[in-house]
Amino acid sequence: MTDLTPDINTLLLPFHQFGVNLGLSRIQTLLAALGSPHLSVPIIHVAGTNGKGSVCAYLSNILTAAGYRVGRYTSPHLIDWNERICIDNEPIDTDLAMKILDRVIAAIDPNTPTPTQFEIVTAAMWVYFAQSQVNIAVIEVGLGGRLDATNVCDNPLATVITSISIDHWQQLGDTISKITAEKAGILKPNCPAIIGTLPPDAVAVVTDRIAELNCPATWVKPAVKVPSVEYTSDSTSAADLLPWVEFDGVEYPLALLGEMQLTNSAIAIATITVLRQSSWKISDTAIFTGMANTHWLGRIQWTTWHGHKLLIDGAHNPAAAIALRQYVDTLNTSISWVMGMLSTKSHRDIFEALLRPGDRLYLLPVPGHSSADPIALADIARSLAVDLDSISIHPDESIALTAAITHANTHQPVLCGSLYLLGHFLKQNRE
Numbered sequence: 001m002t003d004l005t006p007d008i009n010t011l012l013l014p015f016h017q018f019g020v021n022l023g024l025s026r027i028q029t030l031l032a033a034l035g036s037p038h039l040s041v042p043i044i045h046v047a048g049t050n051g052k053g054s055v056c057a058y059l060s061n062i063l064t065a066a067g068y069r070v071g072r073y074t075s076p077h078l079i080d081w082n083e084r085i086c087i088d089n090e091p092i093d094t095d096l097a098m099k100i101l102d103r104v105i106a107a108i109d110p111n112t113p114t115p116t117q118f119e120i121v122t123a124a125m126w127v128y129f130a131q132s133q134v135n136i137a138v139i140e141v142g143l144g145g146r147l148d149a150t151n152v153c154d155n156p157l158a159t160v161i162t163s164i165s166i167d168h169w170q171q172l173g174d175t176i177s178k179i180t181a182e183k184a185g186i187l188k189p190n191c192p193a194i195i196g197t198l199p200p201d202a203v204a205v206v207t208d209r210i211a212e213l214n215c216p217a218t219w220v221k222p223a224v225k226v227p228s229v230e231y232t233s234d235s236t237s238a239a240d241l242l243p244w245v246e247f248d249g250v251e252y253p254l255a256l257l258g259e260m261q262l263t264n265s266a267i268a269i270a271t272i273t274v275l276r277q278s279s280w281k282i283s284d285t286a287i288f289t290g291m292a293n294t295h296w297l298g299r300i301q302w303t304t305w306h307g308h309k310l311l312i313d314g315a316h317n318p319a320a321a322i323a324l325r326q327y328v329d330t331l332n333t334s335i336s337w338v339m340g341m342l343s344t345k346s347h348r349d350i351f352e353a354l355l356r357p358g359d360r361l362y363l364l365p366v367p368g369h370s371s372a373d374p375i376a377l378a379d380i381a382r383s384l385a386v387d388l389d390s391i392s393i394h395p396d397e398s399i400a401l402t403a404a405i406t407h408a409n410t411h412q413p414v415l416c417g418s419l420y421l422l423g424h425f426l427k428q429n430r431e
Helices: 005-016 026-032 052-065 094-106 117-131 178-185 202-212 260-277 284-292 316-331 346-355 374-383 397-405 420-431
Strands: 043-047 071-075 085-087 136-140 158-161 193-194 217-219 224-226 244-247 250-253 301-305 310-313 334-339 358-362 390-393 411-416
Touching: 005 094, 005 117, 026 117, 043 052, 043 085, 043 178, 043 334, 052 071, 052 136, 052 224, 052 260, 052 284, 071 117, 085 117, 094 117, 136 420, 158 260, 193 202, 193 260, 202 224, 217 260, 244 260, 250 260, 250 284, 260 284, 310 420, 316 346, 334 397, 358 374, 358 397, 374 390, 397 411, 411 420
Parallel strands: 043 136, 043 158, 071 136, 158 193, 193 217, 310 411, 334 358, 334 411, 358 390
Antiparallel strands: 071 085, 224 244, 244 250, 301 310
16 A cells, blocks of 8 residues: 555644543534544444453454455554544544545634544544445544544444553543543443453442443453364465454454453453344355454564564563563564564563573664653663673664564564554565
């Protein structure tokens, strides 16, 4: 795809200054000026600390395979703004996105508080999905839930909370209970709620909220692995044999990597079950096809760099770092961690989750964002008393990766620490 996103970036740049400013009044005013497009779009609303993107990908793939016209809204984008807003897994056309964004910006009342950049894009999403007459949209919360710009629909088909852990504590609160209260803000009266595996403090908050709102609730346990069944689809070769898992009597192939996908996939299947109970026509074949063909960029993803195998993953908070460590432990090799992190993240906790004796650490800044200082990160890593083979600092990912692959015969290179870092890498190295 031709990279036309600088045009979108230019259009949205004036709104970047308003940063993260949670609240519903601005988006509600803007949507009203646009004719309330969100009211015509049936949605599944997905919140959680980790797993939101994977669950949205599973759901949109299954529903598309079932023959529905499916919108999907996720954030952040890794390469292009367009990838946030998809119909049937196809990103919105850049020219059309520009036209819709122009319309949204023109609808802003100069006498009211200016919407944030995320609110502008969210409003554009609602306009696009409404005018495209999607049958259903899978909507990922941007940040939190209760005051997120996506939380403007009173009657979702289902609401989902994938997981809860400490992240974005500056906006959401510094305890699990406070964060959970924000994420549980997407739950609606009498609306089915599908809930992943949560820590005890989060379970207590969600349980109370479900009881208060009389939500029919499904508490999801991880899927379990089953003996491999040969399954191929139009976009998988006969040699591509995927692992199979089972949840609630449904067996399906699992295309995404990592133990956490046992829970994420089960959440998606539980949500599909809720839709089936509401007369949505979703066959077992659609489930199999959708699950087998799910891809999610930058989440425990294998790629190549200069002829070497490279694993990339966000690992941008402690829970995600733990999930990545669980996966690399199955590789039975030491790791060369090529890492950059944002200044707002829990650096020590992420390092504690990832680093093991014998690993190597290559630190670099995250380009174009509020990056943690690599020198400060190196000090934190040294203070952990993990017997690393080496710690080094590099000006960019290309130089860091070049250094890391010189040890690829003994240490598997892994690029991680920030989704923005992965996005920069993918943009620089896309085919």
